[in-house]
Amino acid sequence: MYQIAKKRVLNPTVTMMDIKAPLVSKKAKAGQFIILRVTDDGERIPLTVAGCDPEAGTVKIIFQVVGGTTELLNHKEEGDYIADFVGPLGKPTETEGIKKVCIVGGGVGCAIAYPLAVEFHKLGAEVHSIVGFRNKDLVILEEEFAAASDKLTIVTDDGSYGTKGLVTEPLKAALESGEHFDAVIAIGPVIMMKFVVATCKPFGVKTVVSMNPIMIDGTGMCGGCRLTVGGKTMFACVDGPDFDGYEVDFDEAMMRGTMYADFERHAREEACNLFQKEVK
Amino acid sequence: MPNMSPKKNPMPSQEPAIRARNFKEVTLGYTAEIAVDEANRCLHCKNAPCVQGCPVNIHIPDFIQKIKEGDFEGAYQTISLSSSLPAVCGRVCPQESQCESKCVRGIKTEPVGIGRLERFVADYHNSLENVEVNVPTPNGHRVAVVGSGPSGLTCAGDLAKLGYQVTVYEALHLAGGVLVYGIPEFRLPKKIVQKEVDTLKKLGVDVETNVVIGKTLTIDELFEMGYEAVFVGSGAGLPRFMGIPGESLKGVYSANEFLTRSNLMKAYEENPTTPILKAKRVAVVGGGNVAMDAARTALRLGADKVYIVYRRSLEELPARKEEVEHAMEEGIDFQLLENPVEILGYHNAEDRRDPKNGFVTGIKVIRMQLGEPDASGRRRPVEIPGSEEVLPVDCVVISIGTSPNPLIKSTTAGLEVNRHGGIIVEEETGKTTKEGVYAGGDAVTGAATVILAMGAGKTAAKAIDEYIQNK
Numbered sequence: 001m002y003q004i005a006k007k008r009v010l011n012p013t014v015t016m017m018d019i020k021a022p023l024v025s026k027k028a029k030a031g032q033f034i035i036l037r038v039t040d041d042g043e044r045i046p047l048t049v050a051g052c053d054p055e056a057g058t059v060k061i062i063f064q065v066v067g068g069t070t071e072l073l074n075h076k077e078e079g080d081y082i083a084d085f086v087g088p089l090g091k092p093t094e095t096e097g098i099k100k101v102c103i104v105g106g107g108v109g110c111a112i113a114y115p116l117a118v119e120f121h122k123l124g125a126e127v128h129s130i131v132g133f134r135n136k137d138l139v140i141l142e143e144e145f146a147a148a149s150d151k152l153t154i155v156t157d158d159g160s161y162g163t164k165g166l167v168t169e170p171l172k173a174a175l176e177s178g179e180h181f182d183a184v185i186a187i188g189p190v191i192m193m194k195f196v197v198a199t200c201k202p203f204g205v206k207t208v209v210s211m212n213p214i215m216i217d218g219t220g221m222c223g224g225c226r227l228t229v230g231g232k233t234m235f236a237c238v239d240g241p242d243f244d245g246y247e248v249d250f251d252e253a254m255m256r257g258t259m260y261a262d263f264e265r266h267a268r269e270e271a272c273n274l275f276q277k278e279v280k
Numbered sequence: 281m282p283n284m285s286p287k288k289n290p291m292p293s294q295e296p297a298i299r300a301r302n303f304k305e306v307t308l309g310y311t312a313e314i315a316v317d318e319a320n321r322c323l324h325c326k327n328a329p330c331v332q333g334c335p336v337n338i339h340i341p342d343f344i345q346k347i348k349e350g351d352f353e354g355a356y357q358t359i360s361l362s363s364s365l366p367a368v369c370g371r372v373c374p375q376e377s378q379c380e381s382k383c384v385r386g387i388k389t390e391p392v393g394i395g396r397l398e399r400f401v402a403d404y405h406n407s408l409e410n411v412e413v414n415v416p417t418p419n420g421h422r423v424a425v426v427g428s429g430p431s432g433l434t435c436a437g438d439l440a441k442l443g444y445q446v447t448v449y450e451a452l453h454l455a456g457g458v459l460v461y462g463i464p465e466f467r468l469p470k471k472i473v474q475k476e477v478d479t480l481k482k483l484g485v486d487v488e489t490n491v492v493i494g495k496t497l498t499i500d501e502l503f504e505m506g507y508e509a510v511f512v513g514s515g516a517g518l519p520r521f522m523g524i525p526g527e528s529l530k531g532v533y534s535a536n537e538f539l540t541r542s543n544l545m546k547a548y549e550e551n552p553t554t555p556i557l558k559a560k561r562v563a564v565v566g567g568g569n570v571a572m573d574a575a576r577t578a579l580r581l582g583a584d585k586v587y588i589v590y591r592r593s594l595e596e597l598p599a600r601k602e603e604v605e606h607a608m609e610e611g612i613d614f615q616l617l618e619n620p621v622e623i624l625g626y627h628n629a630e631d632r633r634d635p636k637n638g639f640v641t642g643i644k645v646i647r648m649q650l651g652e653p654d655a656s657g658r659r660r661p662v663e664i665p666g667s668e669e670v671l672p673v674d675c676v677v678i679s680i681g682t683s684p685n686p687l688i689k690s691t692t693a694g695l696e697v698n699r700h701g702g703i704i705v706e707e708e709t710g711k712t713t714k715e716g717v718y719a720g721g722d723a724v725t726g727a728a729t730v731i732l733a734m735g736a737g738k739t740a741a742k743a744i745d746e747y748i749q750n751k
Contacts (some may be wrong), residue, residue, distance in 0.1 A: 023497065038451060041546065044453070068554065085490060086491070088495060217451070217461075219451050219492055219687060220516065221461075222536045222538045224533070224534075226297060233521055255637065256530060258635070263555040
């Protein structure tokens with residue numbers, strides 16, 4: 001059992017938690033992920049590590065309520081326990097030789113992008129962050145990003161906050177203005193990462209994407225998280241989650257991501273019904 | 281006077297038509313009466329060739345003798361001198377190519393049903409309440425075991441019985457390894473595995489789940505933590521794919537994923553939390569025991585038609601005979617001498633958002649014929665040009681084997697592996713190229729059997745004991 005040491009609601013559907021997991025907290029690096037189960041008969045879900053405090057023995061996770069399991073997790077409070085928490089899994093993000101980086105985050109992907117901004121900032125790199133959300137209410141981690149970035153650009157789809165538009169627009173503007181980045185790192189919905197890559201390609205700038213496909217074990221055993229990268233089958237859990245954006249078959253990844261769409265929608269509704277009943 | 285019946289007592293089983301629709305155990309086990317009758321077929325040969333056929337050298341005639349005498353618990357104690365997991369082995373061992381293949385009765389007629397008797401004895405023991413476990417006196421030495429599958433559990437059990445303080449590290453949330461994620465409930469009920477794990481815990485073995493060695497902790501850190509030796513039984517958990525077009529379509533699974541969803545994550549239950557495709561027509565590619573498990577699982581999940589697609593003939597099929605027979609009885613359709621060349625998927629060119637897009641619609645196979653024997657001694661299958669046909673299916677499970685998991689190798693300096701990724705060991709001891717580190721099971725050999733993994737765990741336990749005592 002793993003205790004929830006701290007819980008903070010970031011926006012109506014995104015929550016941050018510090019989970020007590022001393023072994024994981026000593027090892028986890030930016031870009032890696034964990035797998036958790038909320039209850040003993042629950043499903044295993046992967047979540048990116050959003051930070052660690054080895055002294056307190058805690059690992060920070062940020063999640064969006066999208067399905068039954070995240071709904072259940074969101075109803076847990078400080079002091080409560082979850083059944084399982086394992087990691088760190090996957091390879092850390094490569095930071096070597098990167099002196100100037102542009103970090104592009106979309107939606108809850110910003111939760112994954114944030115620890116990278118912190119990491120690069122700590123290593124002394126110049127960090128430009130471009131973060132995008134659907135609207136003002138969904139903006140998360142603004143102060144944190146500001147503290148870890150040399151330059152922060154916020155965009156919203158509807159223009160209710162920051163600049164109106166998509167993350168690719170300020171990125172393109174920066175690249176066109178002659179801004180040189182050693183790497184662009186994109187984290188967010190697959191479709192966003194696909195377009196970030198398309199934006200970067202004409203400029204030949206190295207573009208890294210962080211993939212988050214469906215997973216079970218997270219150790220390479222099931223192959224459910226497989227992607228086609230450079231024409232080869234790769235497992236996001238052990239070969240990634242970071243990949244060279246120019247090589248990833250995004251269309252296939254998007255297609256595979258919808259495999260259980262009906263099931264997930266149903267599970268979410270079930271979980272909501274359950275809690276409504278409890279609340280009454 | 282021995283029972284001279286030429287045939288084994290048949291195994292009571294659920295009727296094929298009924299069991300093909302439920303996840304309860306297929307075989308029901310001998311009754312005491314049948315067990316004694318079967319035991320009486322044993323000639324109690326002095327040289328006991330059956331014992332040589334057993335990878336862990338169970339004293340077979342001795343335990344069968346106890347059954348004859350009606351001393352079933354005594355029979356269990358005899359088996360447990362050599363085996364830590366009799367209820368498991370009695371169910372999943374390939375006895376026909378091991379102990380029973382050497383049985384003198386088997387020369388002219390059917391051999392003694394040794395596996396069925398082993399299972400009877402283990403189930404008898406497990407049905408007793410409050411069995412006391414003799415907890416050994418601790419000898420003050422600590423050993424870490426990586427992986428809680430058959431090799432790890434065996435190694436841990438043997439060392440614990442010698443007084444070692446053993447910690448077993450398991451990456452998943454549940455102990456048992458392939459016994460819980462791979463082998464289905466209808467062949468090996470999970471409560472039996474749980475019972476075996478509980479017995480080890482009573483012996484003082486500490487089982488730590490949710491620890492991935494190579495990630496959460498490294499082998500070197502285990503030594504720093506005070507463990508004097510480490511046994512690596514991390515299994516062959518890396519599925520192979522065929523590299524044919526269409527393998528990324530929705531509805532294509534590795535056997536590991538398909539079985540893990542069903543077994544470990546209980547996707548077969550009503551209202552599961554982990555989804556699995558409830559397909560109507562399924563093709564399982566491969567001919568091993570895992571392929572049989574996947575095919576029979578698909579049937580139980582509600583498929584109307586399940587194919588086994590295997591590129592050689594029935595004769596070369598690597599699965600146990602009993603599993604193949606069970607599968608055939610249940611109505612699995614064996615497409616032999618067929619090899620997949622492509623998996624086909626739905627594609628609506630008019631509507632990119634059609635939810636059916638990307639789902640499997642069929643598998644294109646090509647007819648094969650057997651040519652000259654290859655390096656493995658089996659006749660090599662050769663394609664017959666122009667013989668392609670399409671089997672209409674909505675799910676494909678690829679079960680063509682697994683490779684050793686590379687996680688530990690890649691994080692342990694000094695641990696060498698062969699070109700297949702198997703950890704290199706000294707066969708007699710399980711000793712690896714790294715001081716104090718031993719290995720066994722599928723992590724060394726690639727995918728093999730439960731009993732071979734147990735044999736390797738046993739060998740390593742003995743060698744670890746000698747290593748620590750002589751340090």
